[in-house]
Amino acid sequence: MDFTLSKEHEMARTLFREFAEKEVKPLAIEVDETEEFPKATVEKMAKAGFMGIPIPKEYGGQGCDVLTYAMCVEELAKVCGTTAVIVSAHTSLCCDPILTYGTEEQKQKYLPDLASGKKIGAFGLTEPGAGTDAQGQQTKAVLEGDEWVLNGSKIFITNGKEADVYVIFAITGMIEKRGRMTKEISAFIVEKGTPGFSFGTKEKKMGIRGSSTYELIFTDCRIPKDNMLGQQGKGFGIAMHTLDGGRIGIAAQALGIGEGALDRTIAYVQERKQFGRAIGAFQNTQFQLADMATKAQAAQFMVYKAACTKDQYTKDHKTSYNVEAAMAKLYAAEMAMEVTTKAVQLHGGYGYTREYEVERMMRDAKITEIYEGTSEVQRMVISANLLK
Numbered sequence: 001m002d003f004t005l006s007k008e009h010e011m012a013r014t015l016f017r018e019f020a021e022k023e024v025k026p027l028a029i030e031v032d033e034t035e036e037f038p039k040a041t042v043e044k045m046a047k048a049g050f051m052g053i054p055i056p057k058e059y060g061g062q063g064c065d066v067l068t069y070a071m072c073v074e075e076l077a078k079v080c081g082t083t084a085v086i087v088s089a090h091t092s093l094c095c096d097p098i099l100t101y102g103t104e105e106q107k108q109k110y111l112p113d114l115a116s117g118k119k120i121g122a123f124g125l126t127e128p129g130a131g132t133d134a135q136g137q138q139t140k141a142v143l144e145g146d147e148w149v150l151n152g153s154k155i156f157i158t159n160g161k162e163a164d165v166y167v168i169f170a171i172t173g174m175i176e177k178r179g180r181m182t183k184e185i186s187a188f189i190v191e192k193g194t195p196g197f198s199f200g201t202k203e204k205k206m207g208i209r210g211s212s213t214y215e216l217i218f219t220d221c222r223i224p225k226d227n228m229l230g231q232q233g234k235g236f237g238i239a240m241h242t243l244d245g246g247r248i249g250i251a252a253q254a255l256g257i258g259e260g261a262l263d264r265t266i267a268y269v270q271e272r273k274q275f276g277r278a279i280g281a282f283q284n285t286q287f288q289l290a291d292m293a294t295k296a297q298a299a300q301f302m303v304y305k306a307a308c309t310k311d312q313y314t315k316d317h318k319t320s321y322n323v324e325a326a327m328a329k330l331y332a333a334e335m336a337m338e339v340t341t342k343a344v345q346l347h348g349g350y351g352y353t354r355e356y357e358v359e360r361m362m363r364d365a366k367i368t369e370i371y372e373g374t375s376e377v378q379r380m381v382i383s384a385n386l387l388k
């Protein structure tokens with residue numbers, strides 16, 4: 001066991017941190033206030049190679065490991081939760097399933113543009129009636145000649161409308177399982193601009209307000225037969241496996257948000273004076289900071305361990321990382337919520353204003369307990385493994 005990062009990882013972290021400080025931090029308030037997708041920043045991230053970090057070089061990516069990718073999301077989230085989730089959804093939820101389940105033709109066709117950031121990716125699983133119960137979906141895909149015809153809708157899709165490539169799940173039939181008829185779910189790659197594919201409501205959100213969260217609508221949307229991702233009927237497994245990886249990205253986002261709030265609070269309590277001394281001199285402040293830092297450190301180890309376990313899977317296609325990912329997401333998300341709440345408290349009244357940014361971090365932290373599987377779902381995954 002080695003807790004020290006390699007020289008390459010340290011160098012990568014410095015690169016991500018400098019980019020975040022120079023390009024992302026100055027815009028974070030504006031992105032939150034205007035609720036506008038930070039297009040120019042995404043273009044800069046694309047140029048810097050951030051949109052294809054764990055994609056192999058042969059498909060135009062950086063060929064780095066999952067830990068490097070997680071550190072990128074972490075460093076971005078320290079200053080802007082929105083920018084971090086754009087990279088995470090694109091990489092973990094769109095590039096990764098195409099890399100894992102795509103045919104060689106699909107990989108050649110989609111991955112180079114996604115990895116270079118020329119195109120952005122998204123993932124559409126959730127429906128109004130199918131959130132935690134992802135099998136309850138209604139969107140259908142029917143094969144007509146050489147085309148699949150999609151009808152239905154998806155909600156809450158991160159990178160919606162901004163993305164060019166969507167991994168979409170739909171019912172392709174009914175199959176008998178242990179004497180009961182159940183839905184057969186398959187995965188598809190759908191491109192923006194396909195006739196019959198449009199965008200509905202844009203969500204007005206509490207946090208990550210620059211992330212574009214849209215409803216997707218499919219009305220007799222015809223896609224080539226070859227755009228099925230993986231085998232017919234294997235869609236549910238593809239969605240679940242993809243989310244295992246996505247949870248590492250969200251755990252890294254939560255970790256960064258917590259760390260960012262902690263950094264700001266340490267600076268603030270050393271500067272702010274009451275009763276003739278810095279509020280950092282009060283033991284309550286010191287103990288709060290100690291708890292915040294200890295939990296952030298624990299979360300970091302869990303996130304890095306989950307990332308390294310996924311790296312092992314990339315090498316042997318055997319190692320399972322779903323429990324590590326669920327634990328990392330659960331813990332990091334709850335840490336982020338607790339740390340940001342304490343950060344606001346330690347900033348006093350100023351923490352409640354939009355000038356000090358810790359209130360934004362608290363709003364951004366909340367979603368990490370909800371999307372890519374709520375904290376309750378993570379507990380289900382962890383306990384199912386304990387009791388199997």
Ligand SMILES: Cc1cc2nc3c(=O)[nH]c(=O)nc-3n(C[C@H](O)[C@H](O)[C@H](O)COP(=O)(O)OP(=O)(O)OC[C@H]3O[C@@H](n4cnc5c(N)ncnc54)[C@H](O)[C@@H]3O)c2cc1C
Nearest residue numbers: 123124125126131132156157158213370371372373374376
């Ligand atoms: C900003 C945002 C971005 C998102 N991005 C995407 C995206 O890119 N792609 C995508 O497909 N989806 C996305 N989602 C959807 C997200 O993953 C779901 O909102 C989430 O999985 C929860 O589903 P739900 O909202 O329907 O809540 P519900 O499933 O209705 O859950 C409500 C509550 O009930 C609890 N609950 C439900 N079932 C159980 C159970 N069996 N046991 C115990 N508790 C239970 C839940 O934990 C939760 O606390 C996004 C959502 C948001 C808000």
